Amino acid sequence: MLKVSVDKINDLFRAIAATQKLYLPVDTNAGAQYREWSEGVTMSQALNTNRSAKDFFFPQTENLAEFKMEGKKIEVKPQVNEYEDYVVFGVRACDAASFAILDRVFLSEPVDTFYAHRREHGTIITLACNRPAETCFCTTFGVDPAVPGGDVSAWQKGEELYLEAQTEKGEKLLQAVAGALSQAESEDIEPVKAAIRVMMEKLPLAKLSLKGIEDQKMLDLFYSDKWNALSESCLGCGTCTFVCPTCQCYDVRDFDTGNGIQRFRCWDSCMYSDFTKMAHGNIRNSQMERFRQRFMHKLVYFPENNEGIYSCVGCGRCLAKCPIHMNIVKVIKTMGGTENE
């Protein structure tokens, strides 16, 4: 266990940024967002960023290949990216847990090399949540915000920031910046962990449970008549999917450049009318079906295919951002048979 005084935290940032790019949450007029650190940049005190940390590995849009046409000749240019090492500081436990879920999708065969390279080059420093919000329900999915994971975990205790490597990559990073850190005892942060767990117990969603859903058959859930009311006022926008740290669907599109094609991929949303549109048309024609797909995927299909792991980490972004405040918590409560209290 190492530590640095919070008023000297820039020394740590400087030491990291001297060797590689450092990103951390910064307050902007679009809420807290990850930005590159440079002298004068201060870290946001917000609990979490507006957009999730998945952007680092899975950007909203990226080019895959280019096709150039000259007369009848077509030249194919594969996308060549230069990947450099980088550090993300201040990732919360929920977002850190989302990486393992994304890995299951992108790192299983066939491996998504774009994702794999970015994942490989990134070192994640997590930060424990001293002041969780009412929208937090990570504990429902087994995430412990007192033990935030990542390559290095960090805890703030008063005016001191404690850091502990969790992986080899994290170990390497801390060794490289050892000059900015001093030795500390692991026991020092036990009161912080205990305090976080006490706060988590007090949260309004602390008791949220998937039990009611686990006990039901997939088809019973699928054909439930409750989906109609739940999805009734859904606008069909993509806000929930785009701010979600675990939503990983994308579309591959061709952009006509005038003398060829730029093939790119972009985030897609199951809420959109053209999602998975095929030659014969669309398989989900109503918003109810699209809405149902999103929650069935996260709470039923994904765990069915992944040893019971849900593809939700309880970060609460969709709770805060949905224009009509319909969200996964209300779905769980309604489908699980518990009343809204």
Next chain:
Amino acid sequence: MQEAMIKRAKELLAEGTVNRVMGWQAGEFAYDITPTVFSSADELDKAFVYNDFCSANVSKYMIKESRKEGKILCFLKPCDSYSFNQLLAEHRIWRDNVYIIGIPSYGKVDVNKVRAKGVTGITGIHTDGPNVVVETIYGSETMVKMDVMEDRCLCCKSKKHMVYDELLGEEGEVLQSNRFEQVEALENMTPEERYEFWRSELSKCIRCNACRNVCPACTCENCVFDNPASGVANKAPSSDFEENMFHIIRAFHVAGRCTDCGECSRVCPQNIPLHLLNRKFIKDINELYGTYQAGEDKDARGPLTNFTVDDCEPSIVHHRRG
């Protein structure tokens, strides 16, 4: 007001005037309210709410709901009634299938502004006269309502209902609003500053389409941006240019029909002040064609869909320098 609304809704359900009620449903933390259709007195008792967090403009839902069997009761705030009336003007709502009760709005509270004050862990929140009282797991806080009110309510254009079958509470007046001041600030920028302003704002866009989908003026059955055959359909920007164009094209398309309800900016997850684009158009229309408020008169011809010999020439843009 909430009790009076529930009482009246139950009466109308009981006497068979309506078979459904469009309103707002309570959520988990007192502020996360969902527009909902209620179909029984029980449902109303259980979850119907009306308070300073019922921000959502429910008029657009009436396009779909008015086509269903039977009449629906719809509660409209003054602001929403402009949108509803504009949709009537565009023949998008089947008026005979909607029973409208006009309800007052005292200015809605923006929970994001509450959060911006460092308040988190909200378990309860309510307005108490000029104050907002917030209960959190870390203690309770009282703040001045004006400080946490939605921006659009701070420059409210009208407390008067444009369409209704009956009213609950007292009818208000059309107000002298200072809503064009923000537009003037933009007009007073140099073109370079203004370009920079919009580039930086629009580049925040994540193309979630919430602004379009919530907009009561955006009612195309299939938006050009959702139509793969259009050649401009995109879920994400393939270039910055396209990204900026999405919002500008949308603003042009709703010009003359936008009532300035402000839903676009309310729902934007990236806090882009999208309403300023529309408000600029409204201001320009006022100056070029005479004062016009969309949604005020459902039988009036809109300035951009009407022709008179006195209409200004396109060269006015050059003379006015924008």
